[in-house]
Amino acid sequence: MDVNRNDGSIKSFNQELRLANDARSSFRWVVGANYEHSRVREDDEVNYADSTSSYVNTQVIGQDYDQAGYNNRQRLKNYAVFGNVEYDISDQLTLKGGIRYTEAKRSSVNKTFDLGDGSISSLFTTVINTYRQIFDFGGPIPLVPLGDSVSLNSQTGLPGTFRDKLNENSTSWMLGVNYKATPTLLLYANVSKGYKAGSFPGVSAGTFAQYAAVTQESLVDYEAGFKTTLFDRKVTLNGGVFYYDYKNKQLRAKIVDPFFNALDGLVNVPKSRVKGAELELSARVVEGLTVSAAATYIDAKVRHYQGIVGSVANEVGLFDPIRGDFSGARLPFSPKWQSSLSADYSLPLGGVNLTMGTTISSQSKSLGVLAITNADKDLYEVNGRTLVSARLGVEAPDGRWAVFGWGRNIFNKYYWTNTIQTYDTVVRYAGRPAEYGLTVRFKFQ
CATH class of the missing domain: 2.40.170.20 (TonB-dependent receptor, beta-barrel domain)
Structure with missing residues (x-):
């Protein structure tokens, strides 16, 4: 290598x-x-x-x-x-x-x-x-x-x-x-x-x-x-x-x-x-x-x-x-459609708040470079994608502390973020795979 x-x-x-x-x-x-x-x-x-x-x-x-x-x-x-x-x-x-x-x-x-x-x-x-x-x-x-x-x-x-x-x-x-x-x-x-x-x-x-x-x-x-x-x-x-x-x-x-x-x-x-x-x-x-939605054209x-x-x-x-x-x-990196849909739920439970939520975000295909021929448009296309994230945790009623686990791109969708030509090679940059983590937050007063 x-x-x-x-x-x-x-x-x-x-x-x-x-x-x-x-x-x-x-x-x-x-x-x-x-x-x-x-x-x-x-x-x-x-x-x-x-x-x-x-x-x-x-x-x-x-x-x-x-x-x-x-x-x-x-x-x-x-x-x-x-x-x-x-x-x-x-x-x-x-x-x-x-x-x-x-x-x-x-x-x-x-x-x-x-x-x-x-x-x-x-x-x-x-x-x-x-x-x-x-x-x-x-x-x-x-x-x-x-x-x-x-x-x-x-x-x-x-x-x-x-x-x-x-x-x-x-x-x-x-x-x-x-x-x-x-x-x-x-x-x-x-x-x-x-x-x-x-x-x-x-x-x-x-x-x-x-x-x-x-x-x-x-x-x-x-x-x-x-x-x-x-x-x-x-x-x-x-x-x-x-x-x-x-x-x-x-x-x-x-x-x-x-x-x-x-x-x-x-x-x-x-x-x-x-x-x-x-x-x-x-x-x-x-x-x-709470349910939220957004769309951009x-x-x-x-x-x-x-x-x-x-x-x-x-x-x-x-x-x-x-x-x-x-x-x-078309200008590079300008998908025609971008949208998101999220839902967040908080439930009082035993002196703490149980919180959970999910977000679905998507965008249509775009181009990594300026292109006017169909061959170049196919070659330098940045594919569209739909990604799903989720979170689950507990927090204090006053918001002073919180512990929650999270996942991004939880279905491990393969997608590109960029595509360029370097000498005789067309390079596509892959997006981040599925990620999982734990966040602990505390506010000092």
């Missing part, structure tokens, strides 16, 4: 300061500032020995390869100031608003290197010298030393360690209205704009192009819904609809390298959208028994993106990308 060493850590510090007025006032406000500083370290080993691409390289250029090492060091800093207000125009109508300004700073240092047998250094030296010859960068370079980065900088025709920075700023905002139509019915509508900061990918890379950052994505969120209680507050019913308008959404996708063909990277999808609806119901059926699609669908060898034998129209393609 091939065993690779993969190690990493994230160290994060954040602090937030808030100032607010009396929450009982008809005009409520809060202002504040936020700071975050994180450091990311990743040290991985990548094994190619069982990949047919290693065999192909042996036959074509006389070089095979075994293992590569990969180091990733990133530093992230976020600075933000914000303010929010709420104003009760009447007992029924409340207006809301907020604004946030953020500065995000990112830096990345990445390298891919030979772990010690010389095969990676030899292979990449051959590739880089071929590149230098084709694009007239001068004479050949000597063998890349073990431990030095082999990733090709196409601008210089030399291997090196990738170093780059990304500094961005954004202004997010929110406007909303709450209307209490009756003492038990709340109607609401909100529109907001938010951002996700740009980032650098964590990948083992043959060229600097794979290390390139994606810029920040933006989202305008429109939502409206209701919250109500019925039958003397024994039933709670919530529902809503939403529409997300994305620009430059960040997704993992393929880029084409002239020598190595399709490789992983991060891309910005210019336009995409998500629309859907959700419904939640909770009911106290009888004394001690999502339609998530690309509106505009010209992405990689393949490659073709050009006149000098290098790979050129073939692009296709991904408009209408």
Whole structure:
């Protein structure tokens, strides 16, 4: 069995300061500032020995390869100031608003290197010298030393360690209205704009192009819904609809390298959208028994993106990308349907409360990558599943202590959580199998 060493850590510090007025006032406000500083370290080993691409390289250029090492060091800093207000125009109508300004700073240092047998250094030296010859960068370079980065900088025709920075700023905002139509019915509508900061990918890379950052994505969120209680507050019913308008959404996708063909990277999808609806119901059926149900429908699609669908060898034998129209393609990891059904029962018994419950959760199939051909949709499908969990225990009437056993995925359903392609292999990540445990909880007063 091939065993690779993969190690990493994230160290994060954040602090937030808030100032607010009396929450009982008809005009409520809060202002504040936020700071975050994180450091990311990743040290991985990548094994190619069982990949047919290693065999192909042996036959074509006389070089095979075994293992590569990969180091990733990133530093992230976020600075933000914000303010929010709420104003009760009447007992029924409340207006809301907020604004946030953020500065995000990112830096990345990445390298891919030979772990010690010389095969990676030899292979990449051959590739880089071929590149230098084709694009007239001068004479050949000597063998890349073990431990030095082999990733090709196409601008210089030399291997090196990738170093780059990304500094961005954004202004997010929110406007909303709450209307209490009756003492038990709340109607609401909100529109907001938010951002996700740009980032650098964590990948083992043959060229600097794979290390390139994606810029920040933006989202305008429109939502409206209701919250109500019925039958003397024994039933709670919530529902809503939403529409997300994305620009430059960040997704993992393929880029084409002239020598190595399709490789992983991060891309910005210019336009995409998500629309859907959700419904939640909770009911106290009888004394001690609560039944809850929830369902969500999502339609998530690309509106505009010209992405990689393949490659073709050009006149000098290098790979050129073939692009296709991904408009209408489903966004990855967005099942159309998600639902849950749970029941919880509590029964006083001999000075304690006996509690038991079960939850059934399900979701329909989705895709692990952007795909527009039927073959790719079948290959990268993340199958739908229905999972069942259960719990049984006792707790003190005042909730100070509790002991309960639990089981997750108790019928040991086999399912996938992700599917990706690594070189010539499609990898499916299995979900967690059946799990059982015991939890003891005690609250100190």
